[in-house]
Amino acid sequence: MDLRFSPEEEAFRTELVEFLGAEVPPEMEADYDGLDLSPEQFEFAGAFDRKLAAKGWLCMHWPKEYGGQAASITRQVVFNEEMGYRRVPSRSSMGINIVGPAIMLYGNEEQKKRYLSAIARGDTEFCQGFSEPNSGSDLASLRTKAVEDGDSYIVNGQKIWSSRAHHASYCWLLARTDPEAPKHKGLTTFAVDMKTPGITVRPIVTVLGSTHFCEIFFDNARVPKDALVGEKNRGWYQAMGTLSFERSGIGRVASSRRALDDLIVYVKQTQRNGIPLSQDPIVRQQLAELQTEIEVARLLCYRVAWMQSKGKVPSYESSMARVFGQELSQKVMRVGMKILGLAGQLLHGVPGAPVNGNVTRGFLSTISNTIRSGTSEIQRNIIAQRGLALPRR
Amino acid sequence: MDFDLNEDQELLKKTAREFLTAECPSRLVREVEKGTGYSRELWEKMAGLGWVGLPVEEDLGGSGAGFLDMCLLVEEIGRALAPVPFISTALCEYALIDGGSAEQKKRLLPRMASGKLIMTPALNDATLSFHPGAIECGAAKKGGGYVIRGAKLLVPYGAIADAYLVATRTGGAGENGITLFIVDRNHKGISVSPVPTIACDARCHVQMESVEVGRESLLGREGDGWPLLKMLLRRGATLTSAEMIGGAQAVLERTVAYVKDRVQFERPVGSFQAVQHKCANMAGACDGARFVTYQAAWLLSENLPCDREVAIAKAWTSDAYTRVCLDSHQAHGAIGFTKEYDLQLYTRRAKAAELAYGDTRHHSEMLADLMGLGVSKSL
Structure with missing residues (x-):
């Protein structure tokens, strides 16, 4: 047992922290969940992705032949941890984590040429076209149809909860190409140009007041056949088996740690009832409890990364790290709001808002954390059924 | 980063699991609860396997294992609910290794490693807090030695331990002025009364009325026990x-x-x-x-x-x-x-x-x- 990072990994951490310190001005730091970027931050994120790409860090986990560094899982942990802690706004996670690796495995040469280097440079952005109004946790029941017609497919249907579809160049679409087959066996993946006639994007305003998630409507959108990636009707299986990248959720845990550190600064600077809040025994207990749980979350994530680095495929272990980290991100904001008291209602940007209104934003933005990309309920089912071998019925 | 245990550690865990599954069924745990809260037979067997001596260096009858190994063994003890003063004795062994004189180590550690001398920490005073300021039990110089007066509460395995590691105050406040002593249970002036507790785990109140001890009982330096x-x-x-x-x-x-x-x-x-x-x-x-x-x-x-x-x-x-x-x-x-x-x-x-x-x-x-x-x- 040795729970340290290697000297090389620590040297990389130092280099990265210095780089972020020099290149990310405080006003460009995102909210804790990166869901509420201002137009200026959004612009900055695009430019910053290209800077990361120039360093070779944007897609460091990719093989070298596609512009990556074949970085180890633990090095990716370091990267994701520091990026999460510094709340660096980002635009390209879909392309580098999902689309790129899938195209490497299943795409043809022409597709590799067209997409991979553009993604690696931070020059093109994908949105995800998976969820539908009636297909959330039960994704394989999706109904958006792609019907062959000459040299094209005609796509009809509706996608929803697609992150930043209103800014994306392409949609990574999962559509039904065989309505007669069992539900997992009739799905196909397409890389669809968002400028295709018949595609309409409508941003969804969330409780936070931001427009991160979108609806995408496909109304007889004609998609050329060369947009099909991999094998027809194998889309479900292709989506399940992409290249291994660090997916423990450590970035979110680091962001929670940052929120805690911001709260620590606040309670030391703030007097209430004649004493600093940091001397209030209840506040001390609450913050220590958060610190403890953040450490638990961190180690649950490290376990997942360690399994991946040994070539093992994490199963319930990732669900455990995720559900713990997701729920903790909400708890940090809940506890933070209680500590802020009456001033906690002041919004981001309002003069005098404690912690710059970030805890207030986080209180609202983290609501989605236990829902998007696998609800807590689904994660617990996986822990119980795969991890503890409890029967499905 | 490596979460794996090494081969020796895996083996230790496996051996301990097998041993305790066979030797410490819940029937034993239940029987012991009705009596002293402790199984001498199980303790002796565990000592015989060399487990009680794990922290002690080889020259003094132990095997000098690492602390993580101890934790793995204790994990199995927790799994089996083994009613033995393992943690108590180990903590006293470590304290002796850290702060004992050569004479104390030679006199006490081999007997502890072989399971023949059970020692337990007697730490808690009236407030039952683990903060240093809570230590009130007084020790005053007398002749060439000290006289200890006070009560230690909820001492684990207090009635069956052969000796106590007693935290006292020789002056000062908070972290300053804390002095540790090793005192025999049968020493004049000590009275032990078992207290029923939720885990039926043989905790005792230890009353010390003018317990006179020599300098050889002092562990570490006077006033510097923290x-x-x-x-x-x-x-x-x-x-x-x-x-x-x-x-x-x-x-x-x-x-x-x-x-x-x-x-x-x-x-x-x-x-x-x-x-x-x-x-x-x-x-x-x-x-x-x-x-x-x-x-x-x-x-x-x-x-x-x-x-x-x-x-x-x-x-x-x-x-x-x-x-x-x-x-x-x-x-x-x-x-x-x-x-x-x-x-x-x-x-x-x-x-x-x-x-x-x-x-x-x-x-x-x-x-x-x-x-x-x-x-x-x-x-």
């Missing part, structure tokens, strides 16, 4: 966490087996999501506890700074074990709250372990200090 005691408390919190992760894992496994087997409405109750999610929460509590505990144990093994990690381990694991037991009761339904069913053996010990060497509140307060919130004025 660093030794602080180290003992770190190890105590970590070993107790290790005991708890063993117990919690056993409770989880028992619960999963039960809900798979128990049929209602023509299906196993473990197929209902309400039950599955409870089990998933228990699994998260157990895995989290294991990693924070191993982290603290590993840091202690490597002599790396560990105050923060020890506080986190004990704070989380203390809550987690009790929570796992209570969730298990709910998942078991009525059978789980009977005396006949073994779950109650764990639940009662979970509560006792939660309180030992600082509960969640205590360690959270320590952590708040380490997080830069300043030392609380309430201490």
Whole structure:
């Protein structure tokens, strides 16, 4: 047992922290969940992705032949941890984590040429076209149809909860190409140009007041056949088996740690009832409890990364790290709001808002954390059924 | 980064599991509860296997194993609920190794390593706090030695231990002026009274009326006992966490087996999501506890700074074990709250372990200090 990072990994951490310190001005730091970027931050994120790409860090986990560094899982942990802690706004996670690796495995040469280097440079952005109004946790029941017609497919249907579809160049679409087959066996993946006639994007305003998630409507959108990636009707299986990248959720845990550190600064600077809040025994207990749980979350994530680095495929272990980290991100904001008291209602940007209104934003933005990309309920089912071998019925 | 145990450690765990499964059935745990709270036979067998001497160097009859190895063994002890003064004796061994004179080590450690001399920490005064300021029991110089006056409460295995490691105050306040002594249980002036406790684990109040001891009883330097005691408390919190992760894992496994087997409405109750999610929460509590505990144990093994990690381990694991037991009761339904069913053996010990060497509140307060919130004025 040795729970340290290697000297090389620590040297990389130092280099990265210095780089972020020099290149990310405080006003460009995102909210804790990166869901509420201002137009200026959004612009900055695009430019910053290209800077990361120039360093070779944007897609460091990719093989070298596609512009990556074949970085180890633990090095990716370091990267994701520091990026999460510094709340660096980002635009390209879909392309580098999902689309790129899938195209490497299943795409043809022409597709590799067209997409991979553009993604690696931070020059093109994908949105995800998976969820539908009636297909959330039960994704394989999706109904958006792609019907062959000459040299094209005609796509009809509706996608929803697609992150930043209103800014994306392409949609990574999962559509039904065989309505007669069992539900997992009739799905196909397409890389669809968002400028295709018949595609309409409508941003969804969330409780936070931001427009991160979108609806995408496909109304007889004609998609050329060369947009099909991999094998027809194998889309479900292709989506399940992409290249291994660090997916423990450590970035979110680091962001929670940052929120805690911001709260620590606040309670030391703030007097209430004649004493600093940091001397209030209840506040001390609450913050220590958060610190403890953040450490638990961190180690649950490290376990997942360690399994991946040994070539093992994490199963319930990732669900455990995720559900713990997701729920903790909400708890940090809940506890933070209680500590802020009456001033906690002041919004981001309002003069005098404690912690710059970030805890207030986080209180609202983290609501989605236990829902998007696998609800807590689904994660617990996986822990119980795969991890503890409890029967499905 | 490497979470793996090495081959020797895996073997130690496996051997301990097999031994304790055979030698420490719940029948023994129940029998011992009615008597002294301690099984001499089991203790002697464990000493015979060399386990009691694990921390002690080879020249003095031990095997000089690392602290993480100790934690792995204690994890199995927690799983089997083994009624033996293992943690108590180990903590005293470590204190002697850290602060004992050559003469003390030679006189005491070989007998301790062989299981013939059981020693237990006698730390708590009237306030039952683990903060240094709570130590009130006085020791005053007299002739060439000292005279100790006071009471130590809830001493683990107080009636069967051969000697106590007593924390006293020879002056000062807080961390200053703390002095440690090793005192025989049969020493003149000592009276021991067992107190019934939730875990039936042989705790005693130890009254000391003018107990006169010589200089050879002093452990470390007069007035400078806090660093030794602080180290003992770190190890105590970590070993107790290790005991708890063993117990919690056993409770989880028992619960999963039960809900798979128990049929209602023509299906196993473990197929209902309400039950599955409870089990998933228990699994998260157990895995989290294991990693924070191993982290603290590993840091202690490597002599790396560990105050923060020890506080986190004990704070989380203390809550987690009790929570796992209570969730298990709910998942078991009525059978789980009977005396006949073994779950109650764990639940009662979970509560006792939660309180030992600082509960969640205590360690959270320590952590708040380490997080830069300043030392609380309430201490």
